Amino acid sequence: MTATDLRPPAERAAAEPDRPARGRAAARAAVTGVRRRRARRTLLVCLVLVVLIVVVLVASMITGDVPLTVGQVWYALTGRGTAGTNFIVYQLRLPRIETGLLTGACFGVAGAIFQSLVRNPLASPDIIGVSYGASAGGVVAILVLGWSGFALSGAALVGGLAVAAAIYLLAWRDGISGYRFVLIGIGLSAVLASVINYAITRAQVFEAQSALVWLTGSLNGASVDQFATLLPPAAVLLVAALVARRWLSGLQLGDELAVATGVPVERARLVLILIGVALAAVATAAVGPIGFVAFVAGPIARRLTRGTGDALVAPALVGALVVTAADYAGQHLLPVTLPVGVITPLIGAPYLLWLLITSGKTRFGGS
Amino acid sequence: MTVGAALRSAAPGVPVPARATGPSGPRARRRSLLVGGLVLCAVVLALLALVSLAVGTRAVPLGTVVEALTRYDPADTDQLVVVTLRIPRTVVGLLVGAALGLAGCVMQGVTRNPLADPGILGVNAGAALFVVLAIGVLGVSSVGGYVWFAFAGAALAAVVVYAVAAVGREGATPVKLALAGAALTAGFGAVTTALLLLDQRTFDEFRFWQVGSLTGRDLGVVAAVSPFLAVGGLLALGLGRSLNTLALGDEVARGLGARVGTVRLVSALSVVLLCGAATAAAGPIGFVGLVIPHLARTLVGPDHRWLLPYSMLLGPVLLLAADVLGRVIARPAEVQVAIVTAVIGAPVFIALVRRRKLATA
Numbered sequence: 001m002t003a004t005d006l007r008p009p010a011e012r013a014a015a016e017p018d019r020p021a022r023g024r025a026a027a028r029a030a031v032t033g034v035r036r037r038r039a040r041r042t043l044l045v046c047l048v049l050v051v052l053i054v055v056v057l058v059a060s061m062i063t064g065d066v067p068l069t070v071g072q073v074w075y076a077l078t079g080r081g082t083a084g085t086n087f088i089v090y091q092l093r094l095p096r097i098e099t100g101l102l103t104g105a106c107f108g109v110a111g112a113i114f115q116s117l118v119r120n121p122l123a124s125p126d127i128i129g130v131s132y133g134a135s136a137g138g139v140v141a142i143l144v145l146g147w148s149g150f151a152l153s154g155a156a157l158v159g160g161l162a163v164a165a166a167i168y169l170l171a172w173r174d175g176i177s178g179y180r181f182v183l184i185g186i187g188l189s190a191v192l193a194s195v196i197n198y199a200i201t202r203a204q205v206f207e208a209q210s211a212l213v214w215l216t217g218s219l220n221g222a223s224v225d226q227f228a229t230l231l232p233p234a235a236v237l238l239v240a241a242l243v244a245r246r247w248l249s250g251l252q253l254g255d256e257l258a259v260a261t262g263v264p265v266e267r268a269r270l271v272l273i274l275i276g277v278a279l280a281a282v283a284t285a286a287v288g289p290i291g292f293v294a295f296v297a298g299p300i301a302r303r304l305t306r307g308t309g310d311a312l313v314a315p316a317l318v319g320a321l322v323v324t325a326a327d328y329a330g331q332h333l334l335p336v337t338l339p340v341g342v343i344t345p346l347i348g349a350p351y352l353l354w355l356l357i358t359s360g361k362t363r364f365g366g367s
Numbered sequence: 368m369t370v371g372a373a374l375r376s377a378a379p380g381v382p383v384p385a386r387a388t389g390p391s392g393p394r395a396r397r398r399s400l401l402v403g404g405l406v407l408c409a410v411v412l413a414l415l416a417l418v419s420l421a422v423g424t425r426a427v428p429l430g431t432v433v434e435a436l437t438r439y440d441p442a443d444t445d446q447l448v449v450v451t452l453r454i455p456r457t458v459v460g461l462l463v464g465a466a467l468g469l470a471g472c473v474m475q476g477v478t479r480n481p482l483a484d485p486g487i488l489g490v491n492a493g494a495a496l497f498v499v500l501a502i503g504v505l506g507v508s509s510v511g512g513y514v515w516f517a518f519a520g521a522a523l524a525a526v527v528v529y530a531v532a533a534v535g536r537e538g539a540t541p542v543k544l545a546l547a548g549a550a551l552t553a554g555f556g557a558v559t560t561a562l563l564l565l566d567q568r569t570f571d572e573f574r575f576w577q578v579g580s581l582t583g584r585d586l587g588v589v590a591a592v593s594p595f596l597a598v599g600g601l602l603a604l605g606l607g608r609s610l611n612t613l614a615l616g617d618e619v620a621r622g623l624g625a626r627v628g629t630v631r632l633v634s635a636l637s638v639v640l641l642c643g644a645a646t647a648a649a650g651p652i653g654f655v656g657l658v659i660p661h662l663a664r665t666l667v668g669p670d671h672r673w674l675l676p677y678s679m680l681l682g683p684v685l686l687l688a689a690d691v692l693g694r695v696i697a698r699p700a701e702v703q704v705a706i707v708t709a710v711i712g713a714p715v716f717i718a719l720v721r722r723r724k725l726a727t728a
Contacts, residue, residue: 182546184720187713190653190716193709215560344557353551357534
């Protein structure tokens with residue numbers, strides 16, 4: 001069943017019977033007011049998120065084995081740096097930060113799309129196994145086929161798509177039920193995790209350690225070349241997601257109302273799922289399945305903006321912030337260096353448990 | 368005849384006395400049928416154990432296997448392989464399979480939840496994390512030492528998952544239990560991964576253990592975990608009648624005079640002992656505890672007095688079959704048993720999710 005408390009207000013309003021005509025003008029005025037206030041709030045939240053991201057970026061730029069001052073970084077970025085600072089900034093720190101930002105945004109948008117489509121906060125690609133599918137494709141491509149670059153992204157994309165298709169087909173029984181969808185995803189994740197584990201036990205220990213990145217997610221492999229592979233598909237997909245957002249808000253109203261507002265329901269759903277899977281797969285191909293980013297980005301953004309599920313900019317910013325901040329924490333704040341994919345579940349898993357505890361009162365748990 | 372007597376008489380390899388000559392009628396006939404089924408399971412298990420001794424990278428003829436068991440000659444390489452490698456492996460498989468089958472049956476019974484499984488509910492992940500902690504951080508190296516950590520981890524995970532899922536009016540629903548288990552598995556898995564990433568030596572040892580496998584275990588492992596398995600197993604087998612009462616719902620069970628809290632506590636204790644010891648011996652192995660009780664239920668119906676012994680015998684049947692399969696499909700390499708059980712078990716899980724109205728639309 002759909003979780004009643006998590007249903008967006010627009011849908012709730014749509015489910016109510018028609019108001020009498022005389023109240024309509026007043027209602028319309030009220031709606032416009034709410035909408036304007038909400039837009040202002042969203043803008044404010046996004047600005048705050050951008051500021052926070054910039055703070056994390058500056059911190060990541062200046063800290064490291066060789067500490068730099070803000071001035072040195074600025075000189076390097078504006079083309080006036082020394083050879084040493086240029087190397088650190090352009091070869092080491094900038095690719096890592098850019099990769100973190102971009103993959104975080106991809107995960108965030110992918111999660112928000114899935115969660116809105118299935119209308120269930122648990123249906124993010126990292127929980128239902130789409131990311132696992134992508135990393136299984138990636139691990140096989142690395143360890144068995146020896147692929148890298150675009151071919152590797154392609155293998156991850158195929159893996160993610162195959163899993164998404166499998167879940168969709170298996171969960172389909174007179175329509176998609178959110179919980180069946182999620183549970184089947186959990187079952188498939190178990191198989192995929194064991195496939196990845198198998199590939200890792202078959203590999204040499206050094207290879208295996210680098211492939212373990214594919215189980216946890218890490219920005220350690222970020223380089224100029226890798227970012228060049230990531231940027232074009234990620235940018236295209238993010239733009240496509242923004243364009244398709246209109247459909248997402250239509251589908252939020254339910255299939256019948258969506259048809260009434262001129263949304264080609266089946267095609268829109270297919271395109272949105274494809275975009276979501278591709279976003280998750282492209283990001284996973286670059287950095288591995290950084291767990292729980294897609295899962296937390298949407299709900300956090302929604303809570304901050306108090307908006308509906310069709311917003312994609314705020315989830316993208318939250319995702320970027322979570323990945324870069326978690327990477328910074330794993331690199332510099334802890335006594336040991338840890339990959340970002342180990343940090344995010346430590347935040348995300350308690351959040352999922354908390355979600356289960358608090359929403360238990362409102363019949364979140366299904367039947 | 369008590370269930371205990373039926374069990375004792377149906378222990379593997381021991382022929383059942385002719386009980387069917389007792390009072391006639393459908394109930395007696397059904398009972399003799401069920402006892403016969405148990406004997407059949409035991410025979411299948413014994414045959415499978417022989418196959419498990421014979422099949423592998425180095426195929427050993429069955430005749431040599433029997434010879435190694437009866438007249439052991441260390442000079443014969445085939446016999447040496449059987450005695451030093453395959454016997455410990457098969458014994459571990461028997462014990463772990465029985466433990467996981469029983470644990471799954473108790474979990475499904477006490478939570479009244481068809482999706483309960485030590486793997487899905489995160490109990491194995493908890494045990495695994497604590498074992499890695501014990502070895503990586505505290506330097507414990509013997510199975511006898513880290514089995515205690517496995518218990519602690521299993522207990523912690525069981526308590527947290529159940530507590531999280533039980534909050535709220537509708538209690539611990541299958542969906543909430545599975546989700547809490549998934550969350551816990553992810554959280555514990557992250558910490559385990561962190562520890563493994565920090566220490567390459569531990570990682571090299573553990574990437575095999577972490578997957579869940581029966582290889583490389585000697586009889587010392589068996590000696591270390593079998594006391595715990597025995598206690599856990601006896602506790603579990605004694606729960607049949609109580610679980611039947613509990614299946615009627617807490618209130619009815621209380622009305623019938625069952626001490627619900629005590630039953631839950633004993634169940635939890637047996638699950639923790641069984642899963643902790645099994646995980647300490649073989650690493651986290653999922654889906655055996657999920658599939659086996661369902662298989663047993665289709666064979667004997669919902670009576671836990673029969674479900675438990677059947678699960679105990681069918682668990683090792685599945686585990687040994689999976690292990691033998693893993694040795695055969697990727698010759699000369701091997702596929703770890705937990706990978707085979709996941710590939711067999713996950714479709715069953717998905718079929719259950721599809722069939723039952725667990726997730727009502």
